[in-house]
Amino acid sequence: MSGATPNSKTATTQPAGEHDKRDEHGERPAWTRWFASAHPVKPGMLNRLWSVPSILIGLLFTLGPIGVIVAFSFMSRPDMGGGVVFRFSTDAYEKLLFRHDYFGNRSFDARYLAVFGTSLWQALLTTAICVALAFPIALWMSMKSAKVQQILVLLVTIPFWTNLIVRTYAWMLILNENGPVNWLLRLLGMGSQQLLYTSFASVIGLIYTFLPFAILPMYSALSGFDFRLVEAAYDLGAHKPTVMRRVILRAAMPGVMSGIALCFIPAFGSYVQPVLLGGGRVLMVGNLIASQFAEARNWPFGAALSTVILAVTLLGALAASIMGGMASRKAGA
């Protein structure tokens, strides 16, 4: 792998390559110093080339598809069936904002913006509640003894790894007409309510799904926090709310940023919860895109929607990482 000479103590020296040749002063050629770190493999590691297969498959199955979908968004839709016709067109993007009536007049169409709005609203609500609930939990966890913390992390991580469909199904069960919640309501004399197939159910499902995503990064940020700083603050006369605000919150901020990013981005493009719990009747970004590639058979439009979502989430991720970086510096990380 590193072109070594055979394992022999009396091996005479053989230059392993161009970079090993020395001139009369024993100097290596200058250009080799640029690659000096490239050549010898660090002990115990592999040559850089071994990373190629994984990079290749990453390129093929992530960047490749993304490139294709962006390209498709600029193509035309065939007269019949799915797929695309390779003819440049911006029809798909126009459809986002405008509609053409029978006579070819163009007018502003807010429907799709409304869909974005609905998804955005649900995602923001979910993120806000998740973060608000996660913070006290993360704080509480980080103040426990080390052994208890390990157990608590375990308890939070198990839902994280449980199948998404299964977790969503649990709420289908609970909010069902014949489910426990309605059973309780009937007992209290309030009669059955239609809880399932509503936006309410969808948001509950989203919160349930993404809560661990918010707890874990916040806990991670707080677990490195030295609580003697809190004691020092009290010692200097600060009251609890002040301490909370200025000391603890500041330290947890990088975790909060991560939590926000990890909740919002997938929640925005979610599909399972709106369909299963929300009944799929309210159009959200997830099922809108899915339908374009299924019944609606408008691939370029679906591609355009996807491209916009992608742009929004990437910008969001970028913003979150920048703010997370700033928060880390402020927290003294």
Next chain:
Amino acid sequence: MNSAKPLVARDPEVERRESGLTINRARKTFRSAEGKEVHAIDDVSIAIRQGEFFILLGPSGCGKTTLLRSIAGLESLDAGEIYLGNQRIDQLAPYDRPVNTVFQSYALFPHLTVAQNVAFGLEMEHKPKDEIKKTVQEMLDLVHLGEFGGRRPNQLSGGQQQRVALARSLAKRPKVLLLDESLSALDFKLRRQMQIELKRIQRETGITFIFVTHDQEEALSMGDHIAVFSKGKPEQIGTPEEIYNEPANRFVADFIGDINFVDAVTTGANGITVEGVPFKVEQDLSAWPTGAEISAAIRPERIELTAPRDTALKGTVETLMFMGADVRCEVRLTDGTKLLVRLSPPYDTAVLHQGATVSVNVEAAHIRVVER
């Protein structure tokens, strides 16, 4: 206006033929985080005799560890060669060199037992199984860990881990053993014990030991020859006595033991004056012009304090501390310089008491002139 040149090694050609380790004009440069070029090893030539205990001494960042790693093959030189006897080794991979290292963190393999650790190098040589077993037991006995073969590294104390690392490296009977600050993680008492152990093992096996440390006491007590390093170059190479009594320049004088620096002026080839008082000096001062401003480096135990005489250098006793085995005394000269003096009791309290005026005298052999 520089001081005397650092004492160089004997002719590298000669050394090479005598099968010691020779380093010839080695150079290695790093680029620091700010983009500056750092000369970690700056044109270094050293000859190490076969079978000796050689010490690379210096403050942190002076390049001694980089040089050691270059000998091991873990760093590559930008220029220069390294010879082991007649064989040039600097272009060989670490696994092809008959040189082994004891690392500062011991670097024992956590997933192997002590015996398997020690056997590792021998397995790499594809030695037969029973021979490996025998050698492993021999090595463990050598470091007084004969019963520990079945244990895991994490079950051992720091000192025991260090001895396993030593046994592991010695098992291959290398021509040269490199030790990288191996004792710095041990506490005081264990360190002293290990120093004696290492010397014993080195004498018994006859292997050339190259030992890196920043502790000058350790260096003086253990080394046959010491190379004092600063900023990538050896300032002086010599025996402990030479380094201590005849430091080549200010850096070496200051780094080793306690020293006093007194401003003085040269007056010819064998004399200086301190505050106008003449002193004879055995060292050859012809490298300096007459009237040059230099520093006289004097060891505290070489200063004699007597009742004041008019013609001698005068000072005032400021503090006097009885330390048991000796007496530590601080004397302030008229020009403000504070001298640290060490005396063996008994001493005359009439002459030496707080506030007394005394005369300061030093024999010619014990004054060492260095740059200011």
Next chain:
Amino acid sequence: MSMINHDTDPSAIRYGNASEFGAKVARVQAAGNDGVRMPEGLENKRPDRAWSTRRSGRQDNQLKRFPFVGFLSVAVLAFLYVPMMIVVFFSFNGGKQALLWQGFSLRWYGSVFTNGAIVNATETSLIVAVIATVLSTALGVMYVLAVDHMSRAGSALASMLINASMLIPEIVLGVATMAFIRLIGLAPGFVPLVLAHTTFCIPFVVMPIRARLATIDHACFEAAEDLGASGATTVMRVTLPLLVPGIVSGALMAFVVSMDDFMISNFLTTAGTTTLPIYIFSLIRKGVNPSVNVVAALLLLLAVIVTVTSTLLTNRKDK
């Protein structure tokens, strides 16, 4: 433990006059190790300890009680578990309907294990997951070891490529992969499914391996080469054995992620490659279903096993 360190200067110990001390030292050196005895005060001297590294004060410290935090935390943790517990509860339902409790029974467990469609879907999921796990683990290990010594720019680029699948919303990745497959001429089916799974599993494999690598003293690798192991031998006999807990952890995570995947598989399936999540989804679209209760309980069990195993592996610090 209460050895408070006096400020003892070793040279201040009384040995009588100087020459006696010198003689004593000489005798000691002649006698060998056993002659060395430190004076009482130093015999038991421990190395100086840093100030206590406990981060938080005593557990019952009043100052740390923020109101309601404890109550809220326990409530939310219950919120996380109660729904799943209800599902598990109902999976043992003896009745015909999913929600009408009619006594404890294992009938639905029996029914699920004989349900052809579910068994097929599970088999498909397992096969895909195993292959994807093997591939992504192999690729992930190779990646981590190759990238460890890349320049900062190089490794940033590489990690972006590897983690890209985590940054893209699943719906977009799903449809995009389908479009991509179509474009390069592959029909949706087993091969693209496995490849897509492998791709999004790689980041989950890389993370614990990277974490594990960071805990290993790299001097071990240098020591191995110093002792005569070539590059390849070092990797085989030192690096990989030491990474095993991270590798196993990563493989477990990859397995779970692959088994769980719905969105991306949804757009890549054909009639013959229905995975378990897809099948369940189609079942429950129509409403609650007693078989699904059982499958849900089993998948929860899978998550528990994987999480506990992974935690035990990563917390074993003796290696």
